[in-house]
Amino acid sequence: MRRLIPLLLLLVLATAAAWAGEAAPMAEDEVVEKRMVAISDEMRCLVCQNESLSGSHAELAQDLRREIRQMIKAGKTDQQIMDFMVDRYGDFVRYRPPMKSTTYLLWFGPFLLLAVALVALVRYLRRRGSRLDQGAPTALSAAETQRAEALLAQVEDKR
Amino acid sequence: MKRFLLPLALFIVLLGFLAWGLKPGYDPHELPSPLIGKAAPAFDLPQLAQPEQKFSPASMRGKVWLLNVWASWCVSCREEHPVLVRFSRTATVPLYGLNYKDARPDGMRWLAQFGNPYIASAFDSDGRVGIDYGVYGVPETYVIDKAGVIRYKQIGPVTEDVLQKKIIPLVQELEKS
DSSP states (O other), X not given: OTTHHHHHHHHHHHHHHHHHHHHGGGGTTHHHHHHHHHHHTTBBOSSSTTSBTTTOOOHHHHHHHHHHHHHHHTTOOHHHHHHHHHHHHOGGGBSSOXXXXXXXXXXXXXXXXXXXXXXXXXXXXXXXXXXXXXXXXXXXXXXXXXXXXXXXXXXXXXX | OGGGHHHHHHHHHHHHHHHHHTOTTOOTTOOOOTTTTSBOOXXXXXXXXXXXXXXXXXXXXXXXXXXXXXXXXXXXXXXXXXXXXXXXXXXXXXXXXXXESOOHHHHHHHHHHHOOOOXXXXXXXXXXXXXXXXXXXXXXXXXXXXXXXXXXXXXXXXXXXXXXXIIHHHXXXXXXX
């Protein structure tokens, strides 16, 4: 038995090593992989357009991730890789649209709407304010006070 | 009555946007290609039928030509194929294929079965050339002018309608210049 223990231990270690060996290709180069994921998170998969390039199982996405990996290994900067993708697939591939003449409406449209809404709100409040100022009676006349009291008395009676 | 005018106007604008989204033939999957007006990316690939021979777009300088990206695994290509076969019988414009991410025997069998409209097909087994052409949904078809500039890209199958209304008039115009 005593002789068996080291043997068993060796066996356990050997299988552990074998597992580790199997997992190795996945994280062949962790730095490259991390950068690839960071870059492809910023990109849209063109086949299934609501998924990011990093999360998509489409074959084109796999090819493009392979391409990005190769570019990282070739020493390209993130900007160069982004340019490579935009040259081929257009700005649509980016989740963050660039600021340029065709996208001004996209970038400033919401602020424009907000400004319009604010102007409309201010105008409405001003109009409402002035209407209240003009039309609001300051106090009840004697006849009105009497009528109000009569009404209140009626309510009291019913109770 | 007057106070309903503004909401009504807004509603009509909203309806307009919704109608635009439902416009027949509008496909949100279709993206404007940044490659239009740019030089067709160079490549030098073995041909599908004759691996020892190569095809390169550079050899097409001075001609207007079509490049059709296809694959035997692509379902829409099957829909498109008869249109291309018919077109190739009468057309004067050269039609080349780019066999995208396919296996050579599959591609060959496909052409034998459905007919071969291409003068030759370049064999892009790993899809690397497809990436350079911004291919993201096979089939895709490019119209390339005499100077080697991409003038038009059809995403999805070429139909008789697209041929008659877009591709043929464009080719005729490009051939004149």
